[in-house]
Amino acid sequence: MTNKMTIFAFDFAGPAHLSAGLWRHPDDRSAEYASVDYWVEYAKLLESACFDGIFFADNVGYHDVYKGDVAAALRDVAQIPANDPSYVIPAMAAATEHLGFGVTSSTAYDHPYAVARKFATLDHLTKGRIGWNVVTSYSDSAARNLGSGTQRAHDDRYTHAEEFLDVCLKLWEGSWEDGAVTRDSTTATYVDPGKVHPVGHTGEHFTVPGIFLCAPSPQRTPVIFQAGGSSRGVRFAAASAEAVFMNATSKASLRKQVDALRAQAAEFGRDPSGIGILQMVTVISARTDAEAEKKYEDYLEYVSYDGAMARYSGWTGLDMAEFDPDTPLRHVNTNAGQTMVDIFAKMDPDKEWTPRDIAAYIGIGGASPVIVGGPETVADELESWVTETGITGFNVGHAVKYQDIKDFTEFVVPELQQRGLMRTHYDAATLRENLSAAGSARLRDDHHGAAFRALAG
Numbered sequence: 330m331t332n333k334m335t336i337f338a339f340d341f342a343g344p345a346h347l348s349a350g351l352w353r354h355p356d357d358r359s360a361e362y363a364s365v366d367y368w369v370e371y372a373k374l375l376e377s378a379c380f381d382g383i384f385f386a387d388n389v390g391y392h393d394v395y396k397g398d399v400a401a402a403l404r405d406v407a408q409i410p411a412n413d414p415s416y417v418i419p420a421m422a423a424a425t426e427h428l429g430f431g432v433t434s435s436t437a438y439d440h441p442y443a444v445a446r447k448f449a450t451l452d453h454l455t456k457g458r459i460g461w462n463v464v465t466s467y468s469d470s471a472a473r474n475l476g477s478g479t480q481r482a483h484d485d486r487y488t489h490a491e492e493f494l495d496v497c498l499k500l501w502e503g504s505w506e507d508g509a510v511t512r513d514s515t516t517a518t519y520v521d522p523g524k525v526h527p528v529g530h531t532g533e534h535f536t537v538p539g540i541f542l543c544a545p546s547p548q549r550t551p552v553i554f555q556a557g558g559s560s561r562g563v564r565f566a567a568a569s570a571e572a573v574f575m576n577a578t579s580k581a582s583l584r585k586q587v588d589a590l591r592a593q594a595a596e597f598g599r600d601p602s603g604i605g606i607l608q609m610v611t612v613i614s615a616r617t618d619a620e621a622e623k624k625y626e627d628y629l630e631y632v633s634y635d636g637a638m639a640r641y642s643g644w645t646g647l648d649m650a651e652f653d654p655d656t657p658l659r660h661v662n663t664n665a666g667q668t669m670v671d672i673f674a675k676m677d678p679d680k681e682w683t684p685r686d687i688a689a690y691i692g693i694g695g696a697s698p699v700i701v702g703g704p705e706t707v708a709d710e711l712e713s714w715v716t717e718t719g720i721t722g723f724n725v726g727h728a729v730k731y732q733d734i735k736d737f738t739e740f741v742v743p744e745l746q747q748r749g750l751m752r753t754h755y756d757a758a759t760l761r762e763n764l765s766a767a768g769s770a771r772l773r774d775d776h777h778g779a780a781f782r783a784l785a786g
């Protein structure tokens with residue numbers, strides 16, 4: 330392969346994310362999750378290693394499905410506490426020049442006018458280095474606390490998200506003309522009123538008749554990421570995402586997902602090769618394979634069954650305490666996240682997955698594949714995922730907070746760079762330019778959001 334991989338660090342603005350029980354490891358820095366100094370140090374580390382960016386997951390609900398309450402999630406800090414990741418971004422941006430930032434933000438309970446303003450502000454403050462991971466939420470607890478009490482049906486959430494995103498795109502692309510900010514003291518005109526236009530949106534869920542609050546930022550529209558692999562989720566991504574975040578558990582199933590996504594993107598009139606695809610992986614690396622294996626064995630000692638089940642029950646909406654830990658699960662449909670239910674059946678259709686198997690699998694790194702090894706082993710594996718599936722890069726997760734990514738920068742990055750598979754410098758100023766070969770900070774013309782530029786005359 331000749332193209333460079335896109336490499337993001339996958340993280341969460343709380344003590345612990347996907348791995349269950351690992352916060353107890355002596356090398357884990359989860360205690361510092363609420364410190365801005367911690368995130369600034371992390372950003373500098375990532376930029377010094379030429380990561381494309383840091384990608385923050387986020388959720389507005391908590392995991393209270395397992396055993397019918399939130400106790401197991403709280404004990405194991407299973408995605409709770411969960412600070413809002415947006416607020417550390419400007420500090421991280423001020424300490425770096427090129428690092429990109431992917432921030433997850435749900436369409437379920439916010440208003441698009443407010444979310445468009447949040448991302449425009451972040452795009453200004455990062456000088457064009459922001460991306461938005463558009464998610465539709467899956468937790469009933471979020472619906473109870475933020476919404477009307479119950480979630481919309483799974484597919485309706487995506488229909489709602491499509492209109493939500495359209496409102497944002499109209500505000501970013503269609504309200505302010507490029508030359509609207511004149512700062513002309515001779516005419517006492519900072520903004521030319523003739524160049525700021527109402528977007529006139531009236532839809533099923535939102536009415537936004539007026540103009541946008543923010544002046545155009547370097548990218549205008551943040552880089553649009555999407556994560557959610559059901560057939561409805563893939564349709565949403567094919568229409569709107571510039572980069573898609575996937576968590577396939579095998580190369581064969583990833584290849585199918587990549588092909589399906591690209592085929593549908595072409596049906597929407599988009600250049601499929603212009604869409605980035607990042608696979609989630611957890612990497613445990615060391616100087617040698619033997620040292621990495623030893624580290625992995627050590628980590629396994631910390632895995633918490635209840636912590637893993639609290640997460641998996643929350644992701645799927647199935648209370649795993651109702652199933653015998655050693656009896657295979659049959660196919661089930663849920664209104665929460667279909668992807669997380671199907672993932673195990675797809676990973677190995679011949680295997681009968683029990684709750685205990687699932688807990689052991691997701692205890693380290695959630696549902697992502699875990700790569701354990703020295704520099705060459707990890708680089709070989711990452712390279713084969715790219716060449717065999719057609720993805721463009723990775724969201725690299727961790728088991729032990731900070732330490733695993735630091736190890737990745739020390740052991741894996743030099744090997745990838747030496748093979749010409751990872752950048753050794755940044756080419757451009759904005760996230761969109763760094764991620765795509767298209768070479769523009771602005772949304773591509775084949776994205777449907779580009780049509781909203783016409784609103785601005």
Ligand SMILES: Cc1cc2nc3c(=O)[nH]c(=O)nc-3n(C[C@H](O)[C@H](O)[C@H](O)COP(=O)(O)O)c2cc1C
Pocket residue numbers: 385386387388389433435463464465466467556557558559560561562563574575576609665666667668669
């Ligand atoms: C790789 C991946 C990462 C995700 N990250 C988040 C997240 O950070 N926050 C969130 O609320 N949902 C997240 N989701 C959930 C999805 O956005 C979506 O709500 C859920 O997967 C249900 O949709 P689906 O059935 O289309 O997969 C993620 C999903 C995937 C596959």
